[in-house]
Amino acid sequence: MRNYLLAFDQGTTSSRALLLDPDGNTIAVAQAEFRQIFPKPGWVEHDPNEIWSTQSGVAAEVVNRANVDLNQIAAIGITNQRETAIVWDRRTGQPIYNAIVWQDRRTAGMCDRMKAEGLEQTVQERTGLVIDAYFSGTKVAWILDNVDGARAKAERGELAFGTVDSWLIWRLTGGRIHVTDETNASRTMLFNIHTREWDDEMLGHLRVPRSMLPEVKSSSEVYGEAVGTLAGVPIAGIAGDQQSALFGQMCHEPGMVKNTYGTGCFMLMNTGKEAVPSRNKLLTTIGWRRGGETHYALEGSIFIAGAVVQWLRDGLKVIRSSAEVEALASSVPDSGDVYLVPAFAGLGAPHWDPYARGAVVGMTRGTTDAHLARAALEGIAFQVVDILRAMEADAGISLKELRVDGGASNNNLLMQFQADLLGIPVIRPANTETTGLGSAFLAGLAVGHYKSVDDVRTLWKADRVFEPAMSADAREVRYSRWRKALDHARSWVDSTND
Ligand SMILES: Nc1ncnc2c1ncn2[C@@H]1O[C@H](COP(=O)(O)OP(=O)(O)O)[C@@H](O)[C@H]1O
Numbered sequence: 001m002r003n004y005l006l007a008f009d010q011g012t013t014s015s016r017a018l019l020l021d022p023d024g025n026t027i028a029v030a031q032a033e034f035r036q037i038f039p040k041p042g043w044v045e046h047d048p049n050e051i052w053s054t055q056s057g058v059a060a061e062v063v064n065r066a067n068v069d070l071n072q073i074a075a076i077g078i079t080n081q082r083e084t085a086i087v088w089d090r091r092t093g094q095p096i097y098n099a100i101v102w103q104d105r106r107t108a109g110m111c112d113r114m115k116a117e118g119l120e121q122t123v124q125e126r127t128g129l130v131i132d133a134y135f136s137g138t139k140v141a142w143i144l145d146n147v148d149g150a151r152a153k154a155e156r157g158e159l160a161f162g163t164v165d166s167w168l169i170w171r172l173t174g175g176r177i178h179v180t181d182e183t184n185a186s187r188t189m190l191f192n193i194h195t196r197e198w199d200d201e202m203l204g205h206l207r208v209p210r211s212m213l214p215e216v217k218s219s220s221e222v223y224g225e226a227v228g229t230l231a232g233v234p235i236a237g238i239a240g241d242q243q244s245a246l247f248g249q250m251c252h253e254p255g256m257v258k259n260t261y262g263t264g265c266f267m268l269m270n271t272g273k274e275a276v277p278s279r280n281k282l283l284t285t286i287g288w289r290r291g292g293e294t295h296y297a298l299e300g301s302i303f304i305a306g307a308v309v310q311w312l313r314d315g316l317k318v319i320r321s322s323a324e325v326e327a328l329a330s331s332v333p334d335s336g337d338v339y340l341v342p343a344f345a346g347l348g349a350p351h352w353d354p355y356a357r358g359a360v361v362g363m364t365r366g367t368t369d370a371h372l373a374r375a376a377l378e379g380i381a382f383q384v385v386d387i388l389r390a391m392e393a394d395a396g397i398s399l400k401e402l403r404v405d406g407g408a409s410n411n412n413l414l415m416q417f418q419a420d421l422l423g424i425p426v427i428r429p430a431n432t433e434t435t436g437l438g439s440a441f442l443a444g445l446a447v448g449h450y451k452s453v454d455d456v457r458t459l460w461k462a463d464r465v466f467e468p469a470m471s472a473d474a475r476e477v478r479y480s481r482w483r484k485a486l487d488h489a490r491s492w493v494d495s496t497n498d
Protein backbone atom coordinates (compact mmCIF):
# COMPACT_ATOMS: atom_id res chain seq x y z
CA MET A 1 0.00 0.00 0.00
CA ARG A 2 1.27 3.49 -0.86
CA ASN A 3 1.16 5.26 2.52
CA TYR A 4 4.60 6.81 3.12
CA LEU A 5 5.56 10.33 1.97
CA LEU A 6 8.97 11.49 0.85
CA ALA A 7 10.03 15.14 1.06
CA PHE A 8 12.97 16.72 -0.76
CA ASP A 9 14.15 19.83 1.10
CA GLN A 10 16.79 21.44 -1.07
CA GLY A 11 18.19 24.29 1.08
CA THR A 12 20.93 26.85 0.56
CA THR A 13 23.59 24.98 2.47
CA SER A 14 22.36 21.40 2.41
CA SER A 15 20.06 18.98 0.65
CA ARG A 16 17.79 17.08 3.01
CA ALA A 17 15.27 14.28 2.64
CA LEU A 18 12.53 13.28 5.08
CA LEU A 19 10.48 10.12 5.07
CA LEU A 20 7.08 10.22 6.81
CA ASP A 21 5.36 7.07 7.98
CA PRO A 22 1.58 6.55 7.54
CA ASP A 23 0.91 8.45 10.80
CA GLY A 24 2.90 11.50 9.70
CA ASN A 25 5.91 10.73 11.93
CA THR A 26 9.30 11.60 10.46
CA ILE A 27 11.02 8.20 10.52
CA ALA A 28 14.18 9.04 8.61
CA VAL A 29 16.12 12.21 7.80
CA ALA A 30 19.32 12.44 5.77
CA GLN A 31 21.33 15.54 4.99
CA ALA A 32 24.30 16.38 2.76
CA GLU A 33 26.09 19.73 2.61
CA PHE A 34 27.45 20.93 -0.72
CA ARG A 35 29.96 23.51 -1.90
CA GLN A 36 29.31 27.22 -1.58
CA ILE A 37 31.20 28.91 -4.40
CA PHE A 38 32.25 32.56 -3.91
CA PRO A 39 33.98 33.60 -7.17
CA LYS A 40 34.12 37.32 -6.23
CA PRO A 41 33.03 39.42 -3.24
CA GLY A 42 29.24 39.48 -3.19
CA TRP A 43 28.89 36.58 -5.66
CA VAL A 44 27.45 33.21 -4.54
CA GLU A 45 27.09 30.15 -6.77
CA HIS A 46 26.21 26.45 -6.49
CA ASP A 47 26.99 23.64 -8.91
CA PRO A 48 23.55 22.43 -10.16
CA ASN A 49 24.90 18.91 -10.63
CA GLU A 50 25.96 18.87 -6.97
CA ILE A 51 22.50 20.09 -5.98
CA TRP A 52 21.05 17.14 -7.86
CA SER A 53 23.57 14.51 -6.71
CA THR A 54 23.29 15.45 -3.01
CA GLN A 55 19.48 15.65 -3.19
CA SER A 56 19.02 12.35 -5.02
CA GLY A 57 21.63 10.77 -2.71
CA VAL A 58 19.86 11.73 0.53
CA ALA A 59 16.48 10.65 -0.90
CA ALA A 60 17.86 7.19 -1.70
CA GLU A 61 19.47 7.08 1.76
CA VAL A 62 16.23 7.65 3.72
CA VAL A 63 14.33 5.10 1.64
CA ASN A 64 17.06 2.48 2.13
CA ARG A 65 17.54 3.24 5.81
CA ALA A 66 13.82 2.91 6.55
CA ASN A 67 13.68 -0.25 4.46
CA VAL A 68 10.62 0.96 2.58
CA ASP A 69 9.73 -0.31 -0.92
CA LEU A 70 9.19 2.22 -3.68
CA ASN A 71 5.63 1.02 -4.12
CA GLN A 72 4.93 2.00 -0.50
CA ILE A 73 5.67 5.68 -1.21
CA ALA A 74 2.50 7.61 -1.99
CA ALA A 75 4.18 10.76 -3.28
CA ILE A 76 7.21 13.01 -3.34
CA GLY A 77 6.92 16.65 -2.21
CA ILE A 78 9.60 19.10 -3.27
CA THR A 79 10.61 22.25 -1.44
CA ASN A 80 13.59 24.37 -2.29
CA GLN A 81 15.77 27.41 -1.74
CA ARG A 82 13.98 30.00 -3.84
CA GLU A 83 15.08 32.60 -6.46
CA THR A 84 18.32 30.71 -7.23
CA ALA A 85 18.49 30.62 -11.04
CA ILE A 86 19.63 27.71 -13.20
CA VAL A 87 19.85 27.76 -16.99
CA TRP A 88 20.44 24.51 -18.85
CA ASP A 89 20.64 23.20 -22.39
CA ARG A 90 17.46 21.27 -23.21
CA ARG A 91 19.33 18.87 -25.53
CA THR A 92 22.27 17.90 -23.30
CA GLY A 93 20.45 18.50 -20.01
CA GLN A 94 23.62 20.24 -18.76
CA PRO A 95 23.67 23.64 -17.02
CA ILE A 96 25.40 26.34 -19.07
CA TYR A 97 26.55 28.17 -15.92
CA ASN A 98 26.56 27.57 -12.18
CA ALA A 99 23.34 28.27 -10.27
CA ILE A 100 23.35 31.96 -9.29
CA VAL A 101 22.19 31.87 -5.68
CA TRP A 102 19.56 34.14 -4.15
CA GLN A 103 22.24 35.78 -1.97
CA ASP A 104 24.29 36.82 -5.01
CA ARG A 105 24.54 40.62 -5.46
CA ARG A 106 26.18 40.77 -8.92
CA THR A 107 23.12 42.24 -10.62
CA ALA A 108 22.70 45.19 -8.23
CA GLY A 109 23.79 47.59 -11.01
CA MET A 110 21.17 46.13 -13.36
CA CYS A 111 18.59 46.75 -10.63
CA ASP A 112 19.78 50.35 -10.22
CA ARG A 113 19.22 50.86 -13.96
CA MET A 114 15.71 49.43 -13.70
CA LYS A 115 14.99 51.82 -10.83
CA ALA A 116 16.38 54.73 -12.87
CA GLU A 117 13.97 53.78 -15.66
CA GLY A 118 11.15 54.24 -13.16
CA LEU A 119 10.07 50.59 -13.04
CA GLU A 120 9.57 50.25 -9.28
CA GLN A 121 5.82 50.73 -9.34
CA THR A 122 5.34 48.40 -12.33
CA VAL A 123 7.38 45.69 -10.62
CA GLN A 124 5.50 46.01 -7.34
CA GLU A 125 2.07 46.09 -8.96
CA ARG A 126 2.68 43.10 -11.21
CA THR A 127 5.04 40.87 -9.27
CA GLY A 128 4.51 41.99 -5.64
CA LEU A 129 8.30 42.45 -5.35
CA VAL A 130 10.78 45.29 -4.95
CA ILE A 131 13.56 45.69 -7.53
CA ASP A 132 16.49 43.79 -6.05
CA ALA A 133 19.25 41.41 -7.12
CA TYR A 134 17.64 38.82 -4.80
CA PHE A 135 15.10 37.66 -7.39
CA SER A 136 15.75 35.31 -10.32
CA GLY A 137 14.94 37.66 -13.23
CA THR A 138 18.16 39.69 -13.31
CA LYS A 139 20.21 36.53 -12.64
CA VAL A 140 18.80 34.86 -15.78
CA ALA A 141 19.47 38.05 -17.77
CA TRP A 142 23.07 38.06 -16.47
CA ILE A 143 23.62 34.46 -17.62
CA LEU A 144 22.19 35.22 -21.08
CA ASP A 145 24.41 38.31 -21.36
CA ASN A 146 27.61 36.75 -20.05
CA VAL A 147 27.79 33.14 -21.21
CA ASP A 148 29.11 32.87 -24.78
CA GLY A 149 26.32 32.24 -27.28
CA ALA A 150 23.65 31.90 -24.57
CA ARG A 151 21.33 34.62 -25.77
CA ALA A 152 21.24 33.29 -29.34
CA LYS A 153 20.58 29.77 -28.07
CA ALA A 154 17.82 31.05 -25.78
CA GLU A 155 16.19 32.90 -28.70
CA ARG A 156 16.23 29.60 -30.64
CA GLY A 157 14.40 27.86 -27.76
CA GLU A 158 17.37 25.64 -26.91
CA LEU A 159 17.74 26.73 -23.26
CA ALA A 160 15.58 26.16 -20.22
CA PHE A 161 15.43 28.26 -17.06
CA GLY A 162 14.24 27.01 -13.73
CA THR A 163 14.39 27.63 -10.02
CA VAL A 164 15.74 24.67 -8.05
CA ASP A 165 12.36 22.86 -7.96
CA SER A 166 12.21 22.89 -11.79
CA TRP A 167 15.76 21.63 -12.07
CA LEU A 168 15.16 18.77 -9.61
CA ILE A 169 11.95 17.70 -11.38
CA TRP A 170 13.64 17.89 -14.77
CA ARG A 171 16.38 15.57 -13.47
CA LEU A 172 13.97 13.36 -11.53
CA THR A 173 11.88 12.75 -14.65
CA GLY A 174 14.82 12.20 -17.00
CA GLY A 175 14.32 15.57 -18.75
CA ARG A 176 10.68 14.99 -19.59
CA ILE A 177 8.96 17.53 -17.34
CA HIS A 178 9.71 21.26 -17.11
CA VAL A 179 7.40 22.77 -14.48
CA THR A 180 7.40 25.01 -11.45
CA ASP A 181 4.66 26.06 -9.03
CA GLU A 182 3.14 29.47 -8.32
CA THR A 183 5.13 30.04 -5.12
CA ASN A 184 8.45 29.65 -6.91
CA ALA A 185 7.26 31.57 -9.99
CA SER A 186 6.30 34.47 -7.68
CA ARG A 187 10.00 34.86 -6.73
CA THR A 188 11.33 35.41 -10.26
CA MET A 189 10.18 39.02 -10.97
CA LEU A 190 8.82 37.56 -14.23
CA PHE A 191 5.44 36.36 -12.91
CA ASN A 192 2.26 38.37 -12.51
CA ILE A 193 0.86 37.35 -9.12
CA HIS A 194 -2.65 38.59 -9.97
CA THR A 195 -3.19 37.00 -13.39
CA ARG A 196 -0.96 34.08 -12.26
CA GLU A 197 0.87 33.99 -15.59
CA TRP A 198 4.33 34.88 -16.86
CA ASP A 199 4.23 38.64 -17.46
CA ASP A 200 5.15 39.73 -21.00
CA GLU A 201 6.03 43.25 -19.90
CA MET A 202 8.48 41.98 -17.27
CA LEU A 203 9.92 39.44 -19.72
CA GLY A 204 10.49 42.37 -22.09
CA HIS A 205 12.20 44.56 -19.46
CA LEU A 206 14.51 41.71 -18.48
CA ARG A 207 14.90 40.40 -22.06
CA VAL A 208 14.09 36.83 -21.06
CA PRO A 209 12.57 34.72 -23.89
CA ARG A 210 9.30 33.06 -22.92
CA SER A 211 10.43 29.76 -24.47
CA MET A 212 12.90 29.27 -21.59
CA LEU A 213 10.26 29.26 -18.89
CA PRO A 214 8.68 26.30 -17.12
CA GLU A 215 4.97 25.66 -17.11
CA VAL A 216 3.44 27.06 -13.89
CA LYS A 217 1.34 24.61 -11.87
CA SER A 218 -0.38 24.62 -8.49
CA SER A 219 1.51 23.60 -5.33
CA SER A 220 -0.44 20.38 -4.86
CA GLU A 221 -1.17 18.12 -7.84
CA VAL A 222 0.46 15.20 -9.64
CA TYR A 223 3.06 16.61 -12.02
CA GLY A 224 4.44 13.27 -13.21
CA GLU A 225 6.35 10.19 -12.08
CA ALA A 226 10.01 9.83 -11.18
CA VAL A 227 12.34 7.65 -13.24
CA GLY A 228 15.61 6.05 -12.05
CA THR A 229 16.15 5.25 -8.36
CA LEU A 230 12.65 6.40 -7.37
CA ALA A 231 10.98 5.03 -10.52
CA GLY A 232 7.20 5.17 -10.53
CA VAL A 233 6.74 7.40 -7.47
CA PRO A 234 4.42 10.35 -8.23
CA ILE A 235 5.76 13.88 -7.71
CA ALA A 236 2.77 15.69 -6.22
CA GLY A 237 3.82 18.78 -4.22
CA ILE A 238 6.03 21.80 -4.92
CA ALA A 239 6.51 24.91 -2.79
CA GLY A 240 9.35 27.34 -2.19
CA ASP A 241 10.86 26.55 1.21
CA GLN A 242 9.43 29.55 3.06
CA GLN A 243 5.93 28.99 1.74
CA SER A 244 6.26 25.30 2.50
CA ALA A 245 7.17 26.17 6.09
CA LEU A 246 4.11 28.46 6.29
CA PHE A 247 1.95 25.50 5.25
CA GLY A 248 3.84 23.04 7.49
CA GLN A 249 3.45 25.37 10.49
CA MET A 250 -0.30 25.14 9.83
CA CYS A 251 -0.55 28.90 9.29
CA HIS A 252 -3.60 28.24 7.13
CA GLU A 253 -5.72 31.15 8.36
CA PRO A 254 -5.26 34.83 7.44
CA GLY A 255 -3.17 36.69 10.04
CA MET A 256 -1.08 33.64 11.07
CA VAL A 257 2.68 34.16 10.93
CA LYS A 258 5.78 31.96 10.96
CA ASN A 259 9.46 32.83 11.01
CA THR A 260 12.11 30.40 9.73
CA TYR A 261 15.70 30.74 10.98
CA GLY A 262 17.86 28.98 8.38
CA THR A 263 20.73 30.45 6.36
CA GLY A 264 18.56 33.56 6.15
CA CYS A 265 15.42 34.35 8.08
CA PHE A 266 12.01 34.68 6.49
CA MET A 267 8.83 35.85 8.17
CA LEU A 268 5.60 35.16 6.28
CA MET A 269 2.05 36.16 7.14
CA ASN A 270 -0.89 34.43 5.50
CA THR A 271 -3.15 37.13 4.02
CA GLY A 272 -5.71 34.71 2.62
CA LYS A 273 -7.10 35.24 -0.86
CA GLU A 274 -6.06 38.88 -0.84
CA ALA A 275 -2.72 40.03 -2.27
CA VAL A 276 -1.93 42.80 0.23
CA PRO A 277 0.42 45.41 -1.24
CA SER A 278 3.17 46.52 1.15
CA ARG A 279 3.73 50.16 2.05
CA ASN A 280 6.76 49.22 4.14
CA LYS A 281 9.00 47.44 1.64
CA LEU A 282 7.88 43.93 2.40
CA LEU A 283 7.04 41.52 -0.43
CA THR A 284 3.65 40.34 -1.58
CA THR A 285 4.02 36.75 -2.61
CA ILE A 286 2.06 33.58 -3.29
CA GLY A 287 1.68 31.37 -0.21
CA TRP A 288 0.42 28.33 -2.11
CA ARG A 289 -2.18 27.31 -4.65
CA ARG A 290 -4.28 24.28 -3.86
CA GLY A 291 -7.76 23.09 -4.72
CA GLY A 292 -8.29 25.90 -7.23
CA GLU A 293 -7.50 28.65 -4.69
CA THR A 294 -4.44 30.84 -4.37
CA HIS A 295 -3.44 32.04 -0.90
CA TYR A 296 -1.22 35.08 -0.68
CA ALA A 297 1.36 36.11 1.93
CA LEU A 298 3.30 39.13 3.08
CA GLU A 299 6.99 38.39 3.51
CA GLY A 300 9.99 39.95 5.21
CA SER A 301 13.24 38.45 3.89
CA ILE A 302 16.49 38.64 5.89
CA PHE A 303 19.54 37.46 3.96
CA ILE A 304 21.84 36.41 6.81
CA ALA A 305 20.67 34.64 9.97
CA GLY A 306 22.12 31.15 10.69
CA ALA A 307 24.82 32.02 8.15
CA VAL A 308 26.42 34.36 10.69
CA VAL A 309 26.82 31.34 12.98
CA GLN A 310 28.48 29.45 10.12
CA TRP A 311 30.82 32.41 9.75
CA LEU A 312 31.72 32.18 13.46
CA ARG A 313 32.43 28.49 12.83
CA ASP A 314 34.21 28.57 9.45
CA GLY A 315 35.50 32.14 9.18
CA LEU A 316 36.46 33.09 12.74
CA LYS A 317 36.78 29.45 13.90
CA VAL A 318 35.60 30.35 17.45
CA ILE A 319 33.22 27.36 17.51
CA ARG A 320 33.44 23.90 15.94
CA SER A 321 29.74 23.34 15.31
CA SER A 322 26.79 25.72 14.94
CA ALA A 323 25.18 24.31 18.10
CA GLU A 324 28.24 25.36 20.18
CA VAL A 325 27.38 29.03 19.71
CA GLU A 326 24.75 28.84 22.42
CA ALA A 327 27.19 27.80 25.15
CA LEU A 328 29.77 30.37 24.03
CA ALA A 329 27.22 33.21 23.90
CA SER A 330 25.72 32.14 27.25
CA SER A 331 29.12 32.32 28.93
CA VAL A 332 28.71 36.14 29.15
CA PRO A 333 25.69 37.91 30.67
CA ASP A 334 25.27 40.26 27.69
CA SER A 335 27.04 41.40 24.53
CA GLY A 336 28.98 44.09 26.43
CA ASP A 337 27.27 46.73 24.24
CA VAL A 338 28.73 45.14 21.09
CA TYR A 339 26.40 45.10 18.07
CA LEU A 340 26.99 42.95 15.01
CA VAL A 341 25.05 43.79 11.84
CA PRO A 342 25.33 40.69 9.63
CA ALA A 343 24.90 42.49 6.29
CA PHE A 344 27.36 40.09 4.62
CA ALA A 345 25.16 39.89 1.51
CA GLY A 346 23.72 43.40 1.70
CA LEU A 347 20.48 44.06 3.55
CA GLY A 348 17.12 42.62 2.54
CA ALA A 349 13.72 43.76 3.82
CA PRO A 350 12.84 46.38 4.83
CA HIS A 351 16.12 48.17 3.87
CA TRP A 352 16.96 46.69 0.44
CA ASP A 353 20.53 47.92 0.42
CA PRO A 354 22.74 45.68 -1.78
CA TYR A 355 25.72 47.91 -0.96
CA ALA A 356 25.54 47.37 2.82
CA ARG A 357 28.17 45.09 4.38
CA GLY A 358 28.71 43.51 7.80
CA ALA A 359 29.67 45.76 10.72
CA VAL A 360 30.71 45.23 14.33
CA VAL A 361 30.53 48.28 16.59
CA GLY A 362 31.13 48.91 20.28
CA MET A 363 34.20 46.72 20.75
CA THR A 364 36.62 47.48 23.59
CA ARG A 365 39.78 45.80 24.93
CA GLY A 366 37.46 43.66 27.04
CA THR A 367 35.53 42.24 24.07
CA THR A 368 35.89 38.49 23.71
CA ASP A 369 34.76 35.82 21.25
CA ALA A 370 31.82 35.21 23.61
CA HIS A 371 30.62 38.82 23.28
CA LEU A 372 30.93 38.54 19.49
CA ALA A 373 28.96 35.28 19.49
CA ARG A 374 26.25 36.87 21.60
CA ALA A 375 26.15 39.99 19.41
CA ALA A 376 25.88 37.74 16.33
CA LEU A 377 22.82 35.95 17.74
CA GLU A 378 21.30 39.23 18.84
CA GLY A 379 21.89 40.66 15.34
CA ILE A 380 19.64 37.91 13.96
CA ALA A 381 16.88 38.79 16.43
CA PHE A 382 17.13 42.56 15.87
CA GLN A 383 16.64 42.11 12.12
CA VAL A 384 13.44 40.19 12.90
CA VAL A 385 12.16 43.16 14.92
CA ASP A 386 12.67 45.42 11.88
CA ILE A 387 10.52 43.01 9.85
CA LEU A 388 7.81 42.51 12.44
CA ARG A 389 7.28 46.24 12.85
CA ALA A 390 6.90 46.66 9.06
CA MET A 391 4.53 43.70 8.86
CA GLU A 392 2.30 44.91 11.67
CA ALA A 393 2.08 48.32 9.98
CA ASP A 394 1.22 46.75 6.58
CA ALA A 395 -1.39 44.38 7.96
CA GLY A 396 -2.77 46.83 10.51
CA ILE A 397 -2.66 44.26 13.32
CA SER A 398 -0.54 43.46 16.38
CA LEU A 399 0.86 39.97 16.44
CA LYS A 400 -0.09 37.83 19.41
CA GLU A 401 2.53 35.08 18.92
CA LEU A 402 5.21 33.92 16.52
CA ARG A 403 5.68 30.34 15.33
CA VAL A 404 9.34 29.57 14.61
CA ASP A 405 11.30 26.83 12.86
CA GLY A 406 14.56 26.21 10.94
CA GLY A 407 18.03 25.13 12.14
CA ALA A 408 18.79 28.17 14.29
CA SER A 409 15.40 28.03 16.05
CA ASN A 410 16.91 25.19 18.08
CA ASN A 411 18.98 27.83 19.88
CA ASN A 412 17.18 28.56 23.17
CA LEU A 413 19.18 31.69 23.96
CA LEU A 414 18.28 33.17 20.58
CA MET A 415 14.60 32.25 20.92
CA GLN A 416 14.38 33.75 24.43
CA PHE A 417 16.06 36.96 23.25
CA GLN A 418 13.66 37.03 20.30
CA ALA A 419 10.63 36.80 22.61
CA ASP A 420 12.15 39.50 24.84
CA LEU A 421 12.69 41.87 21.91
CA LEU A 422 9.31 41.29 20.31
CA GLY A 423 7.34 41.28 23.55
CA ILE A 424 5.23 38.31 22.40
CA PRO A 425 5.52 34.54 22.97
CA VAL A 426 7.71 32.62 20.54
CA ILE A 427 6.40 29.11 19.92
CA ARG A 428 8.63 26.30 18.68
CA PRO A 429 6.97 23.12 17.39
CA ALA A 430 8.15 19.64 18.34
CA ASN A 431 9.26 19.02 14.77
CA THR A 432 11.26 21.99 13.45
CA GLU A 433 11.59 20.37 9.99
CA THR A 434 8.40 22.20 9.01
CA THR A 435 9.81 23.14 5.61
CA GLY A 436 10.05 19.52 4.50
CA LEU A 437 6.79 18.64 6.22
CA GLY A 438 4.89 21.35 4.32
CA SER A 439 5.80 19.90 0.93
CA ALA A 440 5.04 16.37 2.12
CA PHE A 441 1.59 17.52 3.27
CA LEU A 442 0.94 19.30 -0.05
CA ALA A 443 1.93 16.11 -1.90
CA GLY A 444 -0.10 13.90 0.45
CA LEU A 445 -3.20 16.05 -0.09
CA ALA A 446 -2.79 15.82 -3.88
CA VAL A 447 -2.79 12.01 -3.93
CA GLY A 448 -5.57 11.58 -1.37
CA HIS A 449 -3.25 10.34 1.40
CA TYR A 450 -4.84 13.11 3.47
CA LYS A 451 -8.49 13.89 2.83
CA SER A 452 -8.37 17.54 3.97
CA VAL A 453 -6.16 20.08 5.70
CA ASP A 454 -7.91 19.20 8.96
CA ASP A 455 -6.15 15.82 8.72
CA VAL A 456 -2.73 17.46 8.63
CA ARG A 457 -3.45 20.10 11.27
CA THR A 458 -3.57 17.45 13.98
CA LEU A 459 0.08 16.64 13.19
CA TRP A 460 1.43 19.99 14.54
CA LYS A 461 2.49 20.08 18.19
CA ALA A 462 4.08 22.90 20.17
CA ASP A 463 7.28 21.90 21.97
CA ARG A 464 8.31 25.03 23.85
CA VAL A 465 6.94 28.51 24.38
CA PHE A 466 9.42 31.33 25.08
CA GLU A 467 7.65 34.04 27.08
CA PRO A 468 8.95 37.62 26.89
CA ALA A 469 10.78 38.71 30.05
CA MET A 470 12.41 42.06 29.10
CA SER A 471 10.84 45.37 30.13
CA ALA A 472 9.46 47.59 27.36
CA ASP A 473 11.97 50.33 28.30
CA ALA A 474 14.97 48.01 28.10
CA ARG A 475 13.69 46.73 24.77
CA GLU A 476 13.49 50.22 23.28
CA VAL A 477 16.98 51.14 24.52
CA ARG A 478 18.45 48.02 22.93
CA TYR A 479 16.51 48.55 19.70
CA SER A 480 17.66 52.17 19.35
CA ARG A 481 21.30 50.99 19.78
CA TRP A 482 20.68 48.46 16.98
CA ARG A 483 19.34 51.17 14.66
CA LYS A 484 22.49 53.19 15.32
CA ALA A 485 24.68 50.17 14.52
CA LEU A 486 22.69 49.56 11.33
CA ASP A 487 23.71 52.98 10.04
CA HIS A 488 27.36 51.86 10.07
CA ALA A 489 26.62 48.96 7.74
CA ARG A 490 24.56 50.80 5.12
CA SER A 491 25.94 51.75 1.67
CA TRP A 492 29.43 50.45 2.47
CA VAL A 493 30.56 49.36 -1.02
CA ASP A 494 30.25 51.42 -4.21
CA SER A 495 29.56 48.61 -6.64
CA THR A 496 29.02 44.87 -6.82
CA ASN A 497 31.19 44.20 -9.92
CA ASP A 498 28.14 44.30 -12.17
N1 LIG B 1 21.96 25.70 17.59
C1 LIG B 1 22.11 26.62 16.62
N2 LIG B 1 22.27 27.93 16.91
C2 LIG B 1 22.38 28.86 15.95
N3 LIG B 1 22.39 28.58 14.64
C3 LIG B 1 22.24 27.30 14.28
C4 LIG B 1 22.08 26.25 15.23
N4 LIG B 1 21.95 25.08 14.55
C5 LIG B 1 22.01 25.39 13.24
N5 LIG B 1 22.18 26.72 13.07
C6 LIG B 1 22.28 27.46 11.80
O1 LIG B 1 21.11 27.18 11.04
C7 LIG B 1 21.44 27.09 9.66
C8 LIG B 1 20.93 25.78 9.12
O2 LIG B 1 19.55 25.76 9.22
P1 LIG B 1 18.67 25.14 8.06
O3 LIG B 1 17.26 25.34 8.47
O4 LIG B 1 19.18 23.78 7.80
O5 LIG B 1 19.09 26.14 6.87
P2 LIG B 1 19.07 26.06 5.25
O6 LIG B 1 17.78 25.38 4.87
O7 LIG B 1 19.13 27.50 4.89
O8 LIG B 1 20.30 25.34 4.76
C9 LIG B 1 22.93 27.19 9.54
O9 LIG B 1 23.25 28.48 9.07
C10 LIG B 1 23.44 27.00 10.96
O10 LIG B 1 24.59 27.79 11.22
Ligand SMILES: O=P(O)(O)OC[C@H](O)CO
Nearest residue numbers: 011012081082262263264
Ligand atom coordinates in the same frame (compact mmCIF):
# COMPACT_ATOMS: atom_id res chain seq x y z
O1 LIG C 1 17.74 27.82 2.20
P1 LIG C 1 16.97 28.61 3.20
O2 LIG C 1 16.12 27.76 4.07
O3 LIG C 1 17.81 29.58 3.94
O4 LIG C 1 15.92 29.49 2.36
C1 LIG C 1 16.35 30.36 1.38
C2 LIG C 1 15.18 31.14 0.83
O5 LIG C 1 14.31 30.35 0.09
C3 LIG C 1 15.67 32.28 -0.01
O6 LIG C 1 14.59 33.05 -0.43
